[in-house]
Amino acid sequence: MTMTALRSVTIIVNPTAGRGRRRTDHATRLAGALRRAGVAVQVVHTRDRGHATALARAAVRHGGCSHIVATGGDGTVAEVARGLAGSDVVLAVLPVGTANVLARELDLPFDEDLLARSIIAGATTTVWPGVLHTAQGMSLFVQMAGVGFDAHVVHTVSPRLKQAVGRGAYVVSVLRALWRYRYPVLRVEVDGAVHEASSAIISKGALYAGRHVLAPASVQGEKAFSVVLFGKAGPWATLRYGLALLRGTLPRQKDVTILRATTVAIAAPAGLPVQSDGDAHGHTAIRAHISDQPIRIAICPRVR
Ligand SMILES: Nc1ncnc2c1ncn2[C@@H]1O[C@H](COP(=O)(O)OP(=O)(O)OP(=O)(O)O)[C@@H](O)[C@H]1O
Secondary structure, three states, rough: EEEEOOOEOOOOOOOOOOOOHHHHHHHHHHHHHHOOOOEEEEEEEEEOOOOOHHHHHHHHHHOEEEEEEEEEOHHHHHHHHHHHHHOOEEEEEEEOOOOOHHHHHHOOOHHHHHHHHHHHHEEEEEOOOOOEEEEEEEEEEOOOOOOOHHHHHHOOOOOOHHHOOOOHHHHHHHHHOOOOOOOOOOEEEEOOEEEEEEEEEOOOEEEEEEEEEOHHHHHHHHOOOOEEOOOOHHHHHHHHHHHHHHHHHHHHHHOOEEEEEOOEEEEEOOEEEEEOOOOOEEOOOEEEEEEEOOOOOOOOOOOO
C-alpha cells in the first residue's frame, strides 16, 4: 500500500453502465461528498465506447488532477486505466456496472461516502493490467479476457435486457447459446506452449462474473495471468462448468487446467468472438501480455 497526496478529482461517468438510470446520481453524491471536504471536483460523461480513455487522457494532460474516478463497470475501469497509464494519477472506482469484478476483487467501497473518504485518505494498491491485441487494435483489460463460449455469450447478450435486469440477461444468453454454439477447438499458446481447449479465459484476478471463484491463485498485484482452459466441449460440459462456477468448484474440475503465464496467443480458429472485461471486443486472432505500466488504485485504508 502506498499513499498519494490529494489534488483535484475528475469523475468520469459511463451513463450506460450497469442497470437502471442511477449512475449520474451516484457520481453526484460522490462529487458532493468530496466537495464538502474541500476537494475540487470535475464531473464528465462519456458519449460512446472508448471515450473514457480520451477523457482520462485529457484530465492527465490538463494537470493538477491526482485521482480519476471511473463510474461504471470493469469495461469503464479498463478504458480509464488506459487513459491514465504512465502518469502518477490514481484510479478510483465507483462501481455502478453490472458485475464490478475488480471492485469485488480488491474489496473497493461501493458506497460514495466511503469512496470519498478512501480518496481523501490517499491509500492505493498497484495492479498490472493485461494488454490485449486484436485485429481491431490494442486495449487494456483489468480483470479478464476470453475466447470461446463466454465470449460468444457476451457478444450475443441483449443490451436492452442487460439494462433492464442486469446479470440475469447473461443467463438468458447462456441458455440460448448452449445448444446453438458450435464449440470450436481453440489453439491456445501459453508462454510459447500450445494447448487445445474449447474455451479460454485469461484472468488477472481470482474472480469471475461477480464473486465466483475462477482462478484462486491469481492476485491483481502480480505481473502474471492465470489462463483457464476448458477441456471439454458441448452443452452438457458447459452446463457442468457453469454449475461448478456457481458452487465454487470450477478450479477443481478434472478437465479444467489453470496455467500461470505472462503471454498468451490465440491465433486459430480466426474470427471467433473475444470478450474483454465482460464487453464484446472484436474477434480472434488475439495476443495478450502484462502491461509494463502499473496502475495505482484507491483502496479503503481499513481493508489493506
Ligand atoms: N456513453 C456511452 N455510450 C455507449 N457505450 C458506452 C458509453 N460509455 C462507455 N460505453 C461502453 O459501455 C460498455 C460497458 O461498460 P461497463 O463495462 O463499464 O459496464 P457494465 O458492462 O455494465 O459492467 P461490468 O463490466 O462490471 O459487467 C463499455 O464497453 C464501454 O466502452
